[in-house]
Amino acid sequence: MKPVLVLLVSTAWTFTGAQYYYQGLMDYLENRLLAIEDRMQFWHGQLHRYHTELQDFKKVTAQAMDGLKNGHSMLFKDLEGARLRVDRVEREMDYVETQTSPRACANKADKVLEQGAWGLEQSRGAGEEEEDWEELHSRVSDCIEIISGIRSVKILKRVGSPKGMWTRDPRSSKVYVFNGTTGDKVYQFNSVPDFSSSPGVSGSRQIKLPSDWSGLGSAVYNGYLYYIKQEAGMEVQVVKYDLLSGSVSDTAMFPVDSHAAVYNLNPETVADLAADDEGLWLLYATSDSEPNINLAKMDPATLDIEQIWDTRCPRENAEVAFVVCGTVYVVYNTRLTSRSRVECVFDVNDMVISEEAPLLYFPRRYGAHASLKYNPEEKQLYGWDDGYQIIYRLTMKRKLLV
Template identity: 80%
Template sequence: MKPLLVFLVSTAWAFTRGQYYYQELMNYLENRMLAIEDRMELWNEQTHRYHSELKEFKKLTAETMNALGKDHSLLLKDLEGAAARVDHVEREMDYLETQTAPRACANKADKVLEQGAWSVEESRTDEEEEEDWEEVRARVSDCVDILSSIRSVKILKRVGSPKGMWIRDPRSSKVYVFNGTRGHSIYQFSSVLDFSSSPGVNHSRQIQLPSVWMGPGSTVYNGYLYYIQQEAGTEVQVVKYDLLSGSVTDTAMFPVESHAPVYTLNPETTADLAADDEGLWLLYANSDSEPNINLAKMDPATLDIEEMWDTRCPRENAEAAFIVCGTVYVVYNTRLASRSRVQCVFDVNDMVLSEEAPLLYFPRRYGAHASLKYSPEEKQLYAWDDGYQILYRLTMKRKLLV
């Protein structure tokens, strides 16, 4: 009987203790649930507040964007009006410059008159007339064209580096592109149309030259490429390259004491080769201390220097130059690129009157010309301006040599 009593008491004690732990567990779980409910309620309140604030912010943002859109439209209209006014002012400036432009810095002793405008102002002796006729017979250029104006401008495309050069070979109509200021290769296109329609210079025939070309001062003449070469530690050379056979046919040492740039605004141009109706020319600077641009007439077959001149055209603020009928036209600008202008003219025959030397302004474009190459057959310039390839069609007038 006693063991049974002990068992019953133990069982009752265990049951009572289990009920106590169960009740404690339930209380703990209930407290945890209350805490979770409180947090959920707080989260709901915060979410509602954030949602309200977000709606208010969205409303303010929409109002601000609408106001900005209206301001942008007004600003765009103002800018369009300003652009129209600037274009109108530039056209008026171009007109005024052609009517009242100051004279270019041509040689005072020049003696070329426009046809129909020549008159004898003073009597001459027979000896003076004979001397004048002697000068005419000994003149370097027989061409009678002088630049009158820029007739039209065509922006062909933009491809390549900010500085470079492009030119058309009149014999084959092929176009050659020199991208950058130096390199081993050039790019050939079959025509100007092919070049304008191409997506880039890489979609063309690439010609690997035997040496590095330096600066945008190359030219093409009678099927030959003439370019400037300067290897490390060596003298500057003029190289004649046969575009048909793909070989160098001749080289000549550069006739200067130092490697001074010919144009201060384009220091990469150590020398500038040009071709016109009269042949091959070389523009260069004798030294860093030399203030003026020098000119040399070259034999295109042998690269011999036939004659040399001091053009009296300053190198300072010069950006490029081109030659038409033996007359050098130097184009000037400013350090902060502005309007390019022909401000100095030099004729190898010393026969361009100061009054007749045109001071021409190029239409305002992008920056400054890295190169200007004249095509005698087309009477136009192939220009490279801040990566843009531009064609300037020129108007010529005839002159009488007296």
């Protein structure tokens, strides 16, 4: 009986211990679950807060984007309005210029030129003609001017190819048109008004040259046409053609070995002849690897090279160049065709300092200049821009170091 009692007591004690153990385990698990639920509720609250903040941020961002969009629209409208106003002003300026003379100024020499005083058909005596010419020559021989700005722009007409050249001889009123980038024909008009009023090139005198001119670097100076002759397998030549007799007066070999373009944006022009108050100039590049434009002073009578300079003006992105009073102005642009601008100036007499060099911008028109020719008598530039013939009237000032 006693062993049975001991067994019962032992069994009861074991059962009671197991009950306490499992109860403790259940309490522990229940506490852990409650802690996990609390943590999940905390995470849920945090997630809700983050979601709310994200929604607020998206709302603020959307409002800011709407504001930027409205601002962009208003700015675009303002720019469009400004463009329309600029176009209107340019049209009004063109209209005003059509009511006035194409001259930049009128003086005694201008009147002599306009009346054809230097023409061969005139009835005046040779002595009086020579006297007037000596007076004109003395007036421009001491050239001490630099360009200070572009006074006005006149779009004369549109005729011919996108690329070409037109110019006027400072010693006469005749205008010469070179259509395209090469050819053996030149169109001569009696005056700028005649060219402006003519339909196309009809009504002109057609001059047929003995050889093709190449590029857009020709020049007309004192009754002679100077042009570049470039043939395959032959050296480049400068040709002097007498417009009166219709014959070649002289030729000279080009002072380089290669046919490198002088302007990167006009590869057809291997050399550019320019005439100004001081005579005849030649702009060229010695080779394809030469980064800068070179300048040579030529004797217009013999075509001899008198002196050579490195202008230090790069050929890269160069569009055209012209010479005024012995100062080279190189016009630059980009291949995407933006506004043309003078970025490099070189004076052969070192009389133009960097602070004096003008920052010239040409009004944006149609494309890029194929040529710009300076007329020292009128102080005007004759430009060819995508087939449009344009006159730029210049304002001048004295060089500071004179």
